[in-house]
Amino acid sequence: MGPRLFLALAMLAASTPVSAQCLLCGADGASGASAARQAEMPLRVEVETQLDFSRVAVGAMGGAVELDPLSGARRLSGDVVDLGGFAVTGIVTVTGEPGAAVRVILPTSVDLEGDRGRSARVSGLVTNLSAAPRLGSDGRLQFRFGGRLQIAGLDDGDYRGRIPVTVEYE
Structure with missing residues (x-):
């Protein structure tokens, strides 16, 4: 059997949960200050570019x-052949309190749905962020992310997810 055509596009859905803390429950003033900061300047997450394999x-x-988020390079392994096109790492912009430390959480893996009921998995999601990311003096932080799309031999199609x-604020 010859090679099958495969096109994958993973769409990014940004969520921005900034969990409120109980102002009366904190044992020290720092907890109250953190909750007040979150209420005054909520985080906003915008998708600039969707991940596209x-x-x-x-x-x-x-x-x-x-897809490597640092270089943008695409690496193929196994029984996979490049058919051209332009692979793109995801780009996200976060805005909030200037200089604030934030935590960015990506899932361990995500299943993409294809036509005819098939699925493919994206795993190893990583960013180009430092170990302790902070919003800049303008209250913005932009980062890239990439991952690994695993493809079974019989799963051709257009996959989305x-x-x-x-x-979150730290």
Whole structure:
């Protein structure tokens, strides 16, 4: 059996839960200050660019496509052939309190749905953020993310899904 055409597009759905803290429950004044800051300047998350693995042909043995958020490079492994197109890492912009430390949480893996009831999995989601990201003096932080799309040999089609991004004040 020859290679099958595969097109994958993972759409990013940003969520911005900023959990409220009980102002009366904190043992010290810092907890109250943190909750007040969150109420005054909520975090806002905007998707600038959606993650797109582009087009590949997949042979019977299957394989993977990996997007590196640092370089934007796409690496193919297994029985996968590049069919051209433009692979794009996801880009997210966060706005909030200038200089504030934030935590960005990505899921361990996400299942993408294809036509004819098939699915593919994106795992190894990573960002280009430092270990302790902070909003800039303008209250903005922009980062890229990528991951690894695992493709089974019989799963051709156009795959789409949502990758939840959670951003919280530290």
